[in-house]
Amino acid sequence: MATSPIKGNVVHPAKFNAENAVSARRISKNYGAVEALKNLSLDFPKGQLTSLLGPSGCGKTTLLKIIAGLLDPTSGEVEVNGRAVTGPGPDRAFVFQDFALLPWANVIRNVAFGLELRGVAQSEREDIAARYIRQVGLAGFEKSYPHELSGGMRQRVGLARALSVDAQVLLMDEPFSAVDEQTRRKFQEDLLGLVANENKTFIFVTHSIEEAVYVSDQIALLLPRPSRVHEIIRPSGFRDKGVDNIRRDPEYLDIVDRIWASLRSYVE
Numbered sequence: 627m628a629t630s631p632i633k634g635n636v637v638h639p640a641k642f643n644a645e646n647a648v649s650a651r652r653i654s655k656n657y658g659a660v661e662a663l664k665n666l667s668l669d670f671p672k673g674q675l676t677s678l679l680g681p682s683g684c685g686k687t688t689l690l691k692i693i694a695g696l697l698d699p700t701s702g703e704v705e706v707n708g709r710a711v712t713g714p715g716p717d718r719a720f721v722f723q724d725f726a727l728l729p730w731a732n733v734i735r736n737v738a739f740g741l742e743l744r745g746v747a748q749s750e751r752e753d754i755a756a757r758y759i760r761q762v763g764l765a766g767f768e769k770s771y772p773h774e775l776s777g778g779m780r781q782r783v784g785l786a787r788a789l790s791v792d793a794q795v796l797l798m799d800e801p802f803s804a805v806d807e808q809t810r811r812k813f814q815e816d817l818l819g820l821v822a823n824e825n826k827t828f829i830f831v832t833h834s835i836e837e838a839v840y841v842s843d844q845i846a847l848l849l850p851r852p853s854r855v856h857e858i859i860r861p862s863g864f865r866d867k868g869v870d871n872i873r874r875d876p877e878y879l880d881i882v883d884r885i886w887a888s889l890r891s892y893v894e
């Protein structure tokens with residue numbers, strides 16, 4: 627198992643030395659006879675975005691749910707800021723693939739829902755929700771209902787809800803898979819802005835190699851089931867070159883190729 631950064635990438639020293647917000651240690655997870663994860667260890671640096679990338683069914687969602695505290699590992703443990711995870715907690719927020727919005731509640735109530743569950747007073751939670759609704763580009767839609775919104779807008783509501791509870795760790799399970807390509811690219815750009823400005827730790831599951839390379843400070847390549855970390859890649863050289871230049875940057879293209887070379891054996 628190689629868990630060192632791929633040689634040849636320029637690693638931003640400040641980012642490389644960052645402390646870890648989340649550490650998964652020797653995680654195994656069996657579903658009956660199915661071994662999903664086996665002895666998987668991975669650190670998630672604070673304030674950075676780590677993507678989990680790997681063949682379908684390798685256990686990415688399982689790992690995310692274990693970190694969220696929604697699922698117990700068969701063995702091993704997860705620490706968030708040095709404290710062992712024993713269940714869901716306010717330090718982590720989950721952005722679901724299917725948005726998980728309340729159909730009977732308008733946008734502001736949906737965004738404020740996490741705060742409502744935490745007992746925050748209505749005027750305060752609506753102020754906070756309104757701020758994040760603006761931040762994700764949904765100003766003017768506060769009173770709309772989920773069925774009146776496009777898939778991309780619903781995804782933004784889910785993101786605003788996760789941001790508004792002010793969790794330090796955001797867990798995102800293929801958050802952009804249900805939207806069209808243009809919307810997806812815009813989300814990816816916006817996500818880079820959030821990572822830069824919000825000082826939160828993002829853990830991001832995606833099937834897309836290009837998406838992982840575009841948005842990530844760190845990419846963990848997982849092996850097929852029973853899964854563990856095959857390789858850790860830290861793209862860094864193109865991060866400051868502007869969102870429009872990333873996709874034609876030689877380092878970006880090189881990393882995309884190398885990941886594909888690594889993963890293609892599992893799909894052939």
Ligand SMILES: Nc1ncnc2c1ncn2[C@@H]1O[C@H](COP(=O)(O)OP(=O)(O)OP(=O)(O)O)[C@@H](O)[C@H]1O
Pocket residue numbers: 657660662680681682683684685686687688689833851
């Ligand atoms: N509740 C469950 N009961 C039994 N097996 C399960 C359960 N949940 C997941 N699995 C199995 O565990 C393995 C890992 O599943 P998981 O959903 O974590 O993978 P994934 O990498 O997220 O998949 P994908 O990329 O297709 O979304 C798969 O083989 C899956 O069939």
